[in-house]
Amino acid sequence: MIRLGSPAEMRGNTWIYLPEKPGFLVPRELLEVRFERGVFVSYELKPIVFGRTPAS
Numbered sequence: 001m002i003r004l005g006s007p008a009e010m011r012g013n014t015w016i017y018l019p020e021k022p023g024f025l026v027p028r029e030l031l032e033v034r035f036e037r038g039v040f041v042s043y044e045l046k047p048i049v050f051g052r053t054p055a056s
Helices: none
Strands: 009-011 014-017 028-036 039-048
Touching: none
Parallel strands: none
Antiparallel strands: 009 014, 014 028, 028 039
């Protein structure tokens, strides 16, 4: 089990975790974690390219 700390963004039932070091030239990934009624449902790794995160 890993402790993730506080999410960078919360969009409803989705929490977004960003890497500590931004990747401007080299793509990085963010972690998107989804909950329903307070229970973990799924997670997804999405690319961060040129400092922009994908819109959900």
